[in-house]
Amino acid sequence: MNPQGLNKESPAPSVKKLTEIFFRIGNTTFGGGYVTIGMLGRELVDTRRWISAEKFDLAFALARVTPGTNLIAFCAAIGALICGVAGAVAAVVALTAPSSVLAVLIMQGFESFQGNRIAMAAIGGTVAAVAGMMWATIWVILRPHVGGLIRNLQVVLIAGGAFAASRIFGITPLPIILAGTLIGFLWKDEKPT
Amino acid sequence: MNPLVLYLLLLKASLTSFSGLGSLPMVRNDFVVERHLLTDHQLNMAVVAGRTGPGPYGLYLVCVAYAVGGFPGAIMGFLALITPAFLVIPLMRWIGARADIPRVRSAIRGLLLASAGLLLSSSVPLTVDAYTGLFSALLMVASFAVLTFTRIDSAWLILGAAGAGLAASLFH
Numbered sequence: 001m002n003p004q005g006l007n008k009e010s011p012a013p014s015v016k017k018l019t020e021i022f023f024r025i026g027n028t029t030f031g032g033g034y035v036t037i038g039m040l041g042r043e044l045v046d047t048r049r050w051i052s053a054e055k056f057d058l059a060f061a062l063a064r065v066t067p068g069t070n071l072i073a074f075c076a077a078i079g080a081l082i083c084g085v086a087g088a089v090a091a092v093v094a095l096t097a098p099s100s101v102l103a104v105l106i107m108q109g110f111e112s113f114q115g116n117r118i119a120m121a122a123i124g125g126t127v128a129a130v131a132g133m134m135w136a137t138i139w140v141i142l143r144p145h146v147g148g149l150i151r152n153l154q155v156v157l158i159a160g161g162a163f164a165a166s167r168i169f170g171i172t173p174l175p176i177i178l179a180g181t182l183i184g185f186l187w188k189d190e191k192p193t
Numbered sequence: 194m195n196p197l198v199l200y201l202l203l204l205k206a207s208l209t210s211f212s213g214l215g216s217l218p219m220v221r222n223d224f225v226v227e228r229h230l231l232t233d234h235q236l237n238m239a240v241v242a243g244r245t246g247p248g249p250y251g252l253y254l255v256c257v258a259y260a261v262g263g264f265p266g267a268i269m270g271f272l273a274l275i276t277p278a279f280l281v282i283p284l285m286r287w288i289g290a291r292a293d294i295p296r297v298r299s300a301i302r303g304l305l306l307a308s309a310g311l312l313l314s315s316s317v318p319l320t321v322d323a324y325t326g327l328f329s330a331l332l333m334v335a336s337f338a339v340l341t342f343t344r345i346d347s348a349w350l351i352l353g354a355a356g357a358g359l360a361a362s363l364f365h
Contacts, residue, residue: 125358184303
């Protein structure tokens with residue numbers, strides 16, 4: 001892919017420079033995808049003008065419909081728009097590799113603390129907090145789709161049906177996801193999300 | 194476990210999800226329910242480890258892979274985590290022109306709603322595993338409220354919960 005989406009006044013950066021930005025922001029920003037995307041927007045669109053706001057928004061929208069983790073797809077899209085495929089690979093690896101190593105080290109720490117009562121109490125607190133976070137994530141996914149009788153009915157039938165199919169009938173996730181997509185395709189949304 | 198099989202299982206989970214934790218139902222089904230390679234508690238630990246540091250929430254996949262296959266497994270988990278991201282490059286060319294078609298938008302919506310229902314299903318046993326009494330229930334509710342109604346960084350939430358757990362154990 002040829003680099004595109006650059007503002008006219010900004011020269012295309014080298015892949016090395018792009019890597020530095022993704023490494024710095026991706027591995028020092030806590031709080032998940034939306035926070036990191038906001039920081040990248042400030043740096044790449046406002047400060048360095050390497051990409052236009054329109055192209056940045058397109059990358060954000062398409063990352064939401066790309067399978068996998070939205071933030072990583074977003075980085076691949078931005079990297080590709082600025083420096084081509086090499087930029088996509090560099091952005092993704094710079095953002096995820098160091099934090100993956102850190103996550104494994106944290107996991108190792110958890111395992112070595114298994115016999116320590118005080119450490120396990122602290123870990124127990126975080127496990128409870130993460131359970132709450134999961135419910136918050138579900139609400140974040142559902143919230144934009146709530147509103148209006150038909151839309152609410154779709155939420156109840158598709159999300160509730162997926163829950164029942166998995167929890168009560170033990171159906172595996174893949175056919176449930178395919179069925180949800182097919183129902184959505186056939187039962188047209190009445191207004192944009 | 195064969196690293197290639199591990200990669201393919203995690204890739205399947207990653208390819209059929211549309212958010213960091215969206216792959217959780219598939220991961221739980223494959224590694225906890227069907228293959229018994231992890232317990233719900235270990236899966237919870239992996240999610241916590243993935244959310245404690247910086248970076249995307251999907252990093253928990255690397256921790257799951259590490260728990261199942263050690264460091265070689267972690268590399269497979271990392272590759273499974275990043276592989277689907279590159280689909281965005283052809284998507285920018287193909288869907289970019291079609292994203293506003295109502296039926297395409299509705300299909301994506303159906304997929305997201307089904308994913309939410311599955312995540313709900315996976316959250317129930319993980320919540321049961323995390324529940325150890327009234328204190329843990331309060332932490333769950335507080336965590337949900339903080340993330341839903343405030344803009345406080347989740348790293349602070351994790352640190353605060355760890356501190357609260359520690360304080361509770363010292364008082365009892």
